[in-house]
Amino acid sequence: MSEPCPTLRRDGDEVVILDQTRLPHEESYVRLHDLASAAAAIRDMQVRGAPLIGATAAYGVALALRHTATDEALQQALDVLRATRPTAVNLHWALDRMRAALQPLPPSSRGAAAWAEAEAIRRDDAATNARIGSHGLAAFRTLATPNGRPLQFMTHCNAGWLATCGHGTALAPIYAAHAAGLKVHVWVSETRPRNQGLLTAWELTRAGVPHTLIADNAAGWLMAAGRVDAVIVGADRIAANGDTANKVGTYLKALAARAHGLPFYVAAPRSTIDFACPDGAGIPIEERSGDEFRLIHGVGEDGRAQRTRIAGEGAAICNPAFDVTPAELVTGIICEFGILPPDALASLQNH
Numbered sequence: 001m002s003e004p005c006p007t008l009r010r011d012g013d014e015v016v017i018l019d020q021t022r023l024p025h026e027e028s029y030v031r032l033h034d035l036a037s038a039a040a041a042i043r044d045m046q047v048r049g050a051p052l053i054g055a056t057a058a059y060g061v062a063l064a065l066r067h068t069a070t071d072e073a074l075q076q077a078l079d080v081l082r083a084t085r086p087t088a089v090n091l092h093w094a095l096d097r098m099r100a101a102l103q104p105l106p107p108s109s110r111g112a113a114a115w116a117e118a119e120a121i122r123r124d125d126a127a128t129n130a131r132i133g134s135h136g137l138a139a140f141r142t143l144a145t146p147n148g149r150p151l152q153f154m155t156h157c158n159a160g161w162l163a164t165c166g167h168g169t170a171l172a173p174i175y176a177a178h179a180a181g182l183k184v185h186v187w188v189s190e191t192r193p194r195n196q197g198l199l200t201a202w203e204l205t206r207a208g209v210p211h212t213l214i215a216d217n218a219a220g221w222l223m224a225a226g227r228v229d230a231v232i233v234g235a236d237r238i239a240a241n242g243d244t245a246n247k248v249g250t251y252l253k254a255l256a257a258r259a260h261g262l263p264f265y266v267a268a269p270r271s272t273i274d275f276a277c278p279d280g281a282g283i284p285i286e287e288r289s290g291d292e293f294r295l296i297h298g299v300g301e302d303g304r305a306q307r308t309r310i311a312g313e314g315a316a317i318c319n320p321a322f323d324v325t326p327a328e329l330v331t332g333i334i335c336e337f338g339i340l341p342p343d344a345l346a347s348l349q350n351h
C-alpha cells in the first residue's frame, strides 16, 4: 500500500505540519513552535479532519509545556486548544487523554511525558486507521459488481491521509481494497465551500487510486444512473444513538443513497463516538466565516495563488461547516473494532 504523506511530525522541540490551506497547488510545510501557533493551525485549518485535529492538539500541549509545566500552564493549554473548533470530538478526546497522562505527574516530568503521549496518540491513530481499512475491505469484498467492473465508491470531504496520522478513515478501506487488487473507482465530491474534495483527489492521485471529481450537486444523478455501489464518509462526532455529524453535504448524500438502496458507511475511530451526547441534536455545529463561501482560492494562469470573490458585495451568507445524518440512514459504522449497526454502539462504551 502506498505510504501516507506525513501530516504531522515532531522535529526537536518543534512540530512540522503539512499546510493544507495550500493544497492541492503547493505542498508546503509549516513549523509550529508554541501553543499559539498550534491553536492557530487548527482554527485556520492548516490541519483539519477530526483525528488530525486531535493529534495536533496533543502536540500543542507538548509545545505549550516546553518551558513551564505548572498546573496553570497545563490548564491554559487545554483551554486554548479546546476552543479552537467545536464539532470534532476527537479534539476533546485527545486533550482528555493528555490531561489524564500529565496531571498526576510533577511539573518537572510533564514536558517529556507530553511529547511521549502526543507521539503515542499519533501512532495509535495510524494503527486504528489500518484496522478500519481491513474491516472495511472485508465488507467491500461482499459488494458484487456486474461484469467485473470496478466497485464504484462515492465519498465526501476528505477522510484520508490528510485528515489523520495514517491512511485515513473513509479512505483507509479504499486504499486497502486497491492494495488487495480489487478494481475500485471513487467519485470525489468537491465539498463546497472549502473544497476538501480537492484534497481527496490530491491524495488519491498520489496513491494511484482511480477517481473522478464531481460537483456536489452531481451526486444524486450518479446514484440514480446506477454508477455508485456504496457511499463511504468519515465523521467528526457520532452521538450515542448513531446520529453522525460530518462535513456539510453528507446528509444529502445519505438521503440520496437511501432513496437508491445503496449502502451508506461511516468510517471513524472509537474516539469519534461521544457517549455524552445522546443524539445528533446535542452535537455543536460549527458556523464558519462567510468568506469561505464568498471567496474562491486557486491559481491563476501564471501559476500564482489568487482569490476571487464570487458572491455579490454585501450578500448574506450562512456557512454551517457540518450537518447531522440521522442514524437510520447509516448502514454501518466501520471502526477499529469491526462494523457495527448504528444502534449497537453501546457495546463500545467501555473500549
Ligand SMILES: CSC[C@@H](O)[C@@H](O)C(=O)COP(=O)(O)O
Residues within 6 Å of the ligand: 048, 049, 050, 051, 088, 156, 157, 158, 159, 160, 163, 164, 168, 169, 170, 196, 233, 234, 235, 236, 246, 247, 321
Ligand atoms: C477522518 S476525517 C472525518 C471528518 O473529520 C471529515 O470528513 C470532515 O468533515 C473534516 O472537516 P474539516 O472541516 O475539513 O476539518
